[in-house]
Amino acid sequence: MRRVKHAVRAVSLSVVLVCVAGTMAAGTALKYRCATGNYDGRQYRELCYSDIVPLLGTEQLGGGRLPFLDRCAPSSNNCDEYPVLTMYVMRTTAWISGDRTASFYYTNAVVLAVFAAGTAVGLWLLAGRRALWFALAPTLLIYGTINWDLVAVALATLALVTFASRRDGWTGVLLGLGAAAKFYPVLLVVPLFLQGIQDREPDRSVRVLWWTVGTWVVVNLPFAVAAPGAWFEFFRFNSGRVADFDSLWYIACRHWDTACISTGTINAWSLILFAAASGFLLFLKTRRDPDFPRWTLGFPLLASFLLFNKVYSPQYGLWLLPWFALVVPRWTWFAAFEAADVAVFVTRFRYFFPAYVAGGPLTPEERWFELAVLVRAAILVCCLVVWVGRDTPTLVLGARGWQPLGAAGRVPA
Secondary structure, three states, rough: OOOOOOOOOOOOOOOOHHHHHHHHHHHHOOOOOOOOOOOOOOOOOOOOOOOOHHHHHHHOOOOOOOOOOOOOOOOOOOOOOOOHHHHHHHHHHHHOOOOOHHHHHHHHHHHHHHHHHHHHHHHHHHHHHHHHHEEEEEEEHHOOOOOOOHHHHHHHHHHHHHHHOHHHHHHHHHHHHHHHHHHHHHHHHHHHHHHHHHHOHHHHHHHHHHHHHHHHHHHHHHHHHHHHHHOOOHHHHHHOOOOOOOOHHHHHHOOOHOOOOOOHHHHHHHHHHHHHHHHHHHHHHHHHHHOOHHHHHHHHHHHHHHHHHHOOHHHHHHHHHHHHHHOOOOHHHHHHHHHHHHHHHHHHHHHEEEEEEHOOOOOOOHHHHHHHHHHHHHHHHHHHHHHHOOOOOOOOOOOOOOOOOOOOOOOOO
C-alpha cells in the first residue's frame, strides 16, 4: 500500500471546533423553552422537544439508584431500556445536575457538545474541510441534544481515525464502546474487517473483531451476570417496538392493510431486506470498481439499515453525518438530505405528532409528514446509487504519514 502525501487543509481545526460549538449552542437555545419539563404541548408547537427532559424521570435516574443493578420502582414506563454505556452517561449527568430537570438537560448538552467536538476532530483528521459538513449540519443543530446518539457517533468516527493510523486494538475498543452505547457501531466491524482482507492483512481484521467483541463483553458482562433481566430489557424493548412514525413500515401500514403484519414478522423482514440490500449494493459496487476501498461500505450499511428498519428515530440522521463527509462525492446530495431531514423534523413535531397525541382523526398535515419521510428515503436511495456509480472522495489522512484508508491508494487532492 503506497503512502500518500499530506494535503494542505483549507480549514483549520479551530474553525471547525468553533462551528461545532456554535451549532450545538444554537441547538441548545432552540430547546431552552422545554428544558424545565412540564410539557403542555409547547414542546411540539415550539419545536423544542428533547427526550433528555422526560427521561430523567421515566428512566428513574434520580436518587441513588444504579441502572440495572437496582430495581426500577413500579411505573407505567419501561426503565433501563438503553445500552449500558448510555445508561451510565445518563446516570452520571443526573448526579452532576443534582437530579434537577433543567440542570440535567444543560449538563447533557455540554457533555454531548464534547462528543460532537470529538466527532469533528476525527473528521478533520480524515477529511479536512469536509468536517464542516458535520459541524454546520442542521441535523446536528436540531437533534444533537434530543438524545444521546452523539456518544456512539463520536466513538465510531474516532475508530476510523485509529484504523487509518493502524492502531487496530484501539479501533476495536472504540467500536466496542460505541456498541455498548448504541447498537449501530457494531455494523462498522464488517467494512473494516473486509478492508483488512482487501489489503491482505487479515491479522488487522482479526484484531479489530476481537477487540470489539472483547470490549463490548467487558462493559456488559458484569451487568448481564448481576441483573440479567434488567440488562436484557434493551433487547426486549426494541424487539417488541411497533413500527415508528418515521419508518417506511409505518407509512405502508397506514395505506395498505396487508402491510400491518405482526411486530415479529416486521423484525424478520427488516433484517432480510437490510441484508439483501447491503449484499446487492456490495455486488454492484464490486462489479463497477473491484478495488474500491471496502471501509466505505459503512455508508450503505447504515443507510440500508435506516431505510428498512422499523424504527427511524429522529436523531438517527446523526449516524450518517460523518459518512456523508467521508464518502459522498458532492455536497449537493448532502444538502438535499439535510433539507429533507429538517422537513421531517418540522412536520413531525409541529403538525403530525400533536394531532396523533390528541387522538381522533389525523389532520391533512399527516400527508406533509409522510411526504417528507418519503422524500428523505428517496434521497438516501439516490445517495446509494451515487455511492455505487462514483469514486469515493480522497481523504486527507493527516501529517503523520498515515496510509490511505483502502487499497486503491488514491492520492489526496
